[in-house]
Amino acid sequence: MKKRNDDILPDHKAEAHRTKEMPAPEYGLFAMNDALASLGRGKKYYLRTYGCQANVRDGETIAGMMEIMGYANTEHPEEADVLIFNTCAIRKAAEEHVFGEIGMLKGLKETKPERIFCLCGCMAQEESVVSLIQQKYPQIDLVFGTHNLYRLPDLLQEVIQTKKRKIEVYSEEGRVIEDLPVHRSQSCKGFVDIMYGCNKFCTYCIVPYTRGKERSRRMEDILREVEKLKENGGREVILLGQNVNAYGKDLGMEDGFTDLLIAVAETGIDRIRFYSSSPRDYQESTIQAMQDHPNIMPALHLPVQSGSDSVLKRMARGYTAEEYKQLFDRLKKRIPSITFTTDLIVGFPGETEEEFLATLDLVDYCQFDMAYSFMYSPREGTPAARMDGQISTAEKKKRLAELNAHLTHWAKEKNQKYAGQTVKVLCEGRSKKNADVYSGYSEENKLVNFTSDKECEGEIVDVKITDVKSFSLDGHAL
Numbered sequence: 001m002k003k004r005n006d007d008i009l010p011d012h013k014a015e016a017h018r019t020k021e022m023p024a025p026e027y028g029l030f031a032m033n034d035a036l037a038s039l040g041r042g043k044k045y046y047l048r049t050y051g052c053q054a055n056v057r058d059g060e061t062i063a064g065m066m067e068i069m070g071y072a073n074t075e076h077p078e079e080a081d082v083l084i085f086n087t088c089a090i091r092k093a094a095e096e097h098v099f100g101e102i103g104m105l106k107g108l109k110e111t112k113p114e115r116i117f118c119l120c121g122c123m124a125q126e127e128s129v130v131s132l133i134q135q136k137y138p139q140i141d142l143v144f145g146t147h148n149l150y151r152l153p154d155l156l157q158e159v160i161q162t163k164k165r166k167i168e169v170y171s172e173e174g175r176v177i178e179d180l181p182v183h184r185s186q187s188c189k190g191f192v193d194i195m196y197g198c199n200k201f202c203t204y205c206i207v208p209y210t211r212g213k214e215r216s217r218r219m220e221d222i223l224r225e226v227e228k229l230k231e232n233g234g235r236e237v238i239l240l241g242q243n244v245n246a247y248g249k250d251l252g253m254e255d256g257f258t259d260l261l262i263a264v265a266e267t268g269i270d271r272i273r274f275y276s277s278s279p280r281d282y283q284e285s286t287i288q289a290m291q292d293h294p295n296i297m298p299a300l301h302l303p304v305q306s307g308s309d310s311v312l313k314r315m316a317r318g319y320t321a322e323e324y325k326q327l328f329d330r331l332k333k334r335i336p337s338i339t340f341t342t343d344l345i346v347g348f349p350g351e352t353e354e355e356f357l358a359t360l361d362l363v364d365y366c367q368f369d370m371a372y373s374f375m376y377s378p379r380e381g382t383p384a385a386r387m388d389g390q391i392s393t394a395e396k397k398k399r400l401a402e403l404n405a406h407l408t409h410w411a412k413e414k415n416q417k418y419a420g421q422t423v424k425v426l427c428e429g430r431s432k433k434n435a436d437v438y439s440g441y442s443e444e445n446k447l448v449n450f451t452s453d454k455e456c457e458g459e460i461v462d463v464k465i466t467d468v469k470s471f472s473l474d475g476h477a478l
């Protein structure tokens with residue numbers, strides 16, 4: 001593809017900028033015309049989404065837009081006319097994976113040059129990634145960022161017409177764009193964004209740069225989406241934000257997240273979950289709402305990152321290990337059936353053996369039901385990447401293995417209490433590996449594989465647990 005000079009490239013400095021002005025929601029921005037509505041007639045798209053639930057939800061918007069243009073989905077890249085890589089920038093390994101896949105699929109472009117490769121999502125917001133694409137990845141025709149998803153139809157049309165590569169990445173604080181189409185990947189449960197962006201600037205994290213500032217959707221727009229999900233057969237809603245406890249602060253709401261949670265609970269939807277919470281902003285009223293409303297599930301993802309106060313300070317997390325433990329204990333006492341999952345990072349710059357051991361201590365104290373554990377990965381432009389005392393990969397690997405041994409031990413131990421018990425499972429369908437087995441999640445967010453005498457997809461069923469594994473439970477529907 002030829003180069004062009006009207007590209008808009010990411011700008012890291014501008015991405016870090018924060019003003020006090022809050023954007024008003026924009027309605028009706030997404031519009032189709034006849035040409036766009038038939039752009040994909042008879043054609044197919046392949047979509048690969050990496051990363052967190054926010055990205056998965058963006059992927060569902062992308063799928064919705066592609067289908068309105070007439071494109072049909074395919075899971076086979078070789079059948080596709082448009083290939084979309086909706087990427088994640090959180091760790092280097094995630095990025096290498098994306099480039100590996102795009103490299104592997106290069107041949108598809110050679111056999112059919114009119115095939116279009118698009119890269120979007122968080123990686124597109126990075127200066128270094130876009131410059132690498134310009135230099136080494138001629139097969140990528142279209143790059144757009146997290147702020148201009150809604151531009152996909154127009155951008156695609158432009159690339160098809162001009163046969164020129166287009167890069168359009170905005171480095172703005174971010175807007176709140178409503179009324180985008182959505183094609184949900186599951187009907188029994190669905191993600192609903194309640195806010196976008198992040199203002200926390202933890203020193204290791206790229207997200208405040210790639211996703212802009214913290215901005216909340218209006219409560220009425222969120223509730224409308226929840227109602228629609230429910231009307232379409234949804235039994236569970238998962239409220240999404242980088243730090244949901246901060247919901248509504250930008251709208252002047254005093255206790256916005258709790259108010260929202262209660263309003264969502266009052267819609268009567270069977271199950272409500274939310275990701276991710278910050279230990280820093282957890283309100284007493286939120287705990288009360290969880291206690292008062294049985295449709296708010298007793299499972300909490302509460303990322304801790306480290307058990308060492310000095311590391312937490314260098315990460316700029318805004319709490320100590322003791323404060324985390326106190327919150328943990330308070331939640332556990334008030335909601336006895338609650339389960340906890342967390343995120344942990346090993347090998348943060350300067351992490352000493354002693355600091356690492358403090359993380360193991362915290363893990364043994366909290367006995368998490370499950371955790372996502374990561375080796376620290378330096379992200380260009382973040383403060384931690386410039387800190388002294390970067391830890392070697394060999395040491396990080398060693399610490400990760402040690403941490404994982406503790407986590408696996410507790411995961412298995414925590415599952416033991418479900419042996420012989422009956423749990424309520426929202427059945428998501430038949431297992432891909434074995435069609436005789438259904439799978440779904442319990443209220444406590446345990447993965448349950450089970451047999452059933454009746455078809456039960458999309459239903460909430462009582463399952464008696466017969467066998468316990470480290471990361472799942474087996475059982476039979478009653």
Ligand code: 5AD
Nearest residue numbers: 090204205303343344374375376377
């Ligand atoms: N290196 C390793 N892990 C990271 N995370 C975020 N940034 C980094 C990084 N630079 C982890 C955190 C976060 C989760 C989504 O990813 O644990 O909670």
Ligand code: SF4
Nearest residue numbers: 051052088089090122
């Ligand atoms: Fe990855 Fe973070 Fe972007 Fe989610 S917000 S896709 S985890 S970089």
